Amino acid sequence: CKESGPPGKQIYSDGIVSLWEVNGSEHQVYCQNLCLLSKLFLDHKTLYYDTDPFLFYILTEYREDPLFGNGHQLIGYFSKEKFSELEYNLACILTFPPYQRCGYGKLLISFSYELTKREGKVGSPEKPLSDLGKLSYRSYWTYVLLTLLVKYDGKNNMQGLSQLTGIKMEDVISTLQALDLVKYWKGQYVIVVNRDRLSDHFNKLSPPRLCDPSKLVWE
Numbered sequence: 001c002k003e004s005g006p007p008g009k010q011i012y013s014d015g016i017v018s019l020w021e022v023n024g025s026e027h028q029v030y031c032q033n034l035c036l037l038s039k040l041f042l043d044h045k046t047l048y049y050d051t052d053p054f055l056f057y058i059l060t061e062y063r064e065d066p067l068f069g070n071g072h073q074l075i076g077y078f079s080k081e082k083f084s085e086l087e088y089n090l091a092c093i094l095t096f097p098p099y100q101r102c103g104y105g106k107l108l109i110s111f112s113y114e115l116t117k118r119e120g121k122v123g124s125p126e127k128p129l130s131d132l133g134k135l136s137y138r139s140y141w142t143y144v145l146l147t148l149l150v151k152y153d154g155k156n157n158m159q160g161l162s163q164l165t166g167i168k169m170e171d172v173i174s175t176l177q178a179l180d181l182v183k184y185w186k187g188q189y190v191i192v193v194n195r196d197r198l199s200d201h202f203n204k205l206s207p208p209r210l211c212d213p214s215k216l217v218w219e
Helices: 028-039 104-118 131-149 158-165 169-178 195-203
Strands: 009-014 017-023 054-063 071-081 088-090 092-095 182-185 188-191
Touching: 017 071, 028 054, 054 104, 071 088, 071 104, 088 104, 092 104, 104 131, 131 158, 131 169, 131 195, 158 169, 158 188, 169 182, 169 188
Parallel strands: none
Antiparallel strands: 009 017, 017 054, 054 071, 071 092, 182 188
């Protein structure tokens, strides 16, 4: 095989890490094989044949191998529907076992939201989430929202936070409720910034591995 990487278009490059956009209708065999491979690691994975309605975003690392040649090695991926009436920006996500616990899951999540923002939309992962998915997303949402709130000047409301982050309103609300940073007042949710509580939450966070938006080439 002479292919050095996935089919499709390379839309991100940062050192040895790259992200590729692969259209499920243009590269059916590749995407079907990817789904079948994923089935080995995802109990709930059912889609493997009809890939036409989906886009696949493939994360790779460039490796030099004197035996097999140089190329982009598969790390993980996420898929999403091309058109989602429910504003889902991610259908399936997987980091392959050799690369788990290296921060690549959060990196893939951050790519899904950066693409959502580039589209001028807000989004959410397809529900229901697995237990591990809930933990990963809640951790990502918490970091992104707290990073904004530590600079909060009272100007942004819940809708403003949603638009700035690309995170759907219901996910913003549930995350801030868990942090006790929101209350329901006069028929709407209002951000309540307690500086001591906010600092306590923020100081407990470990910065996740996120994408660099300036290196994402996508329209």
